[in-house]
Amino acid sequence: MKCRHCKSPLRNTFLDLGFAPPSNAYLTQDALCSPEKYYPLKVKVCDKCWLVQTEDYAQADELFSPDYSYFSSTSTSWLAHAESYTKAMIDRLGLNEASHVIEVACNDGYLLKNFLAAGISCLGVEPTASTATAAEQLKIPVLREFFGEALGKQLASKCEQADLVIGNNVYAHVPDINDFTRGLKAVLKPGGTITLEFPHLMQLIDHTQFDTVYHEHFSYLSLHTVSCIFEAAGLNICDVEQISTHGGSLRVFGCHANDKPQITPKVESLLAEEMRRGLQCLNTYKSFQVEANRVKDDLVDFLIQQKRTGKKVVAYGAAAKGNTLLNYAGIKPDLLPFVCDASPSKQGKFRPGSHIPILPPSTLVEFNPDFVVILPWNIAEEVISHLESLVAKNTKFVTAVPELKIS
Numbered sequence: 001m002k003c004r005h006c007k008s009p010l011r012n013t014f015l016d017l018g019f020a021p022p023s024n025a026y027l028t029q030d031a032l033c034s035p036e037k038y039y040p041l042k043v044k045v046c047d048k049c050w051l052v053q054t055e056d057y058a059q060a061d062e063l064f065s066p067d068y069s070y071f072s073s074t075s076t077s078w079l080a081h082a083e084s085y086t087k088a089m090i091d092r093l094g095l096n097e098a099s100h101v102i103e104v105a106c107n108d109g110y111l112l113k114n115f116l117a118a119g120i121s122c123l124g125v126e127p128t129a130s131t132a133t134a135a136e137q138l139k140i141p142v143l144r145e146f147f148g149e150a151l152g153k154q155l156a157s158k159c160e161q162a163d164l165v166i167g168n169n170v171y172a173h174v175p176d177i178n179d180f181t182r183g184l185k186a187v188l189k190p191g192g193t194i195t196l197e198f199p200h201l202m203q204l205i206d207h208t209q210f211d212t213v214y215h216e217h218f219s220y221l222s223l224h225t226v227s228c229i230f231e232a233a234g235l236n237i238c239d240v241e242q243i244s245t246h247g248g249s250l251r252v253f254g255c256h257a258n259d260k261p262q263i264t265p266k267v268e269s270l271l272a273e274e275m276r277r278g279l280q281c282l283n284t285y286k287s288f289q290v291e292a293n294r295v296k297d298d299l300v301d302f303l304i305q306q307k308r309t310g311k312k313v314v315a316y317g318a319a320a321k322g323n324t325l326l327n328y329a330g331i332k333p334d335l336l337p338f339v340c341d342a343s344p345s346k347q348g349k350f351r352p353g354s355h356i357p358i359l360p361p362s363t364l365v366e367f368n369p370d371f372v373v374i375l376p377w378n379i380a381e382e383v384i385s386h387l388e389s390l391v392a393k394n395t396k397f398v399t400a401v402p403e404l405k406i407s
Helices: 076-093 112-117 129-136 149-157 177-187 201-206 223-232 265-276 282-286 288-308 320-329 362-367 377-385 388-392
Strands: 012-020 039-045 052-054 100-104 121-125 162-168 188-199 235-243 249-256 313-316 371-374 396-399
Touching (some): 076 162, 100 112, 112 121, 149 177, 177 223, 177 235, 223 265, 282 288, 371 377
Parallel strands (some): 100 121, 100 162, 162 188, 313 371, 371 396
Antiparallel strands (some): 012 039, 039 052, 188 249, 235 249
């Protein structure tokens, strides 16, 4: 395999999580009787451009199926984040009724509905039918396609270039990151702005967030690498913000290189910090497997100990990151009998690989557990705030990443 960006041979492994099914391939009761498809889940690092990337096995159309079950609007904190972002961009860029906004991977309309409410023309691009339908029900126009250079040029030829092009938590999901970036350039108006949000590789390494590795995430990104990819496409990163979402993300602001943008000092400062933290040093990547194994082993030890002492332990959150952790640790219903999730699209189904049933949150009150393992650790506070009745019963809450914590 060669690097998806610079085409250099990939010789170095960052993380090997064995074999796993796609993390969003939730199963119905009938599907439990059929064979389940597994792929190797191994991550390589390029020692030329430092793009961290999964090995080539699964195809995008197999991972992002028509019944894709991730709906952004399920999380109240994410909805608040989207509303705050909208207000900030309208103010910063001076967007108005004459402006046009395009969001790539608009999901269920969680973000564009805010621009629509502000009277700003918008278009969503979303290949998964389940979420695209939800967005359309909010009166958001949606193109049901995968985004890339061809679609970007097609929109440009129809005079549908945008003042603002948005990609929140999609950049890591695209198999051909160069083609996708060229598409962003094609659909961007002269003088326009691109904003991308993606989990920061530096935070993943610092906080052992190995559970954010899954097949749907083809890339794990640093500012250095994204800068290289942008420059190859004729774009520049002119500003960057470090934000708290998904355990620590970056929001980069991009523009046409020939616009000769003014680049803020924050870009150079963060590039220098990444260099100091070893993101362009192979030893940083070669030591990560040991830390991932420590997190996995500590969780398994905890669950076995609780089982032996007769404690009741269940989980909350059927997010993809939990599937990575459970499958790598080999955790099955004997240690976690069920998991609860607020998303109706997941309730009544089973987690891929582990086959742990997914039930509505109301089940927790009836079961009265001693411990609840919160698998989406990045929204642990939000989850606990919704489970106050369990707090009153002295239920304890557990997170496993970056280390086992009981509260």
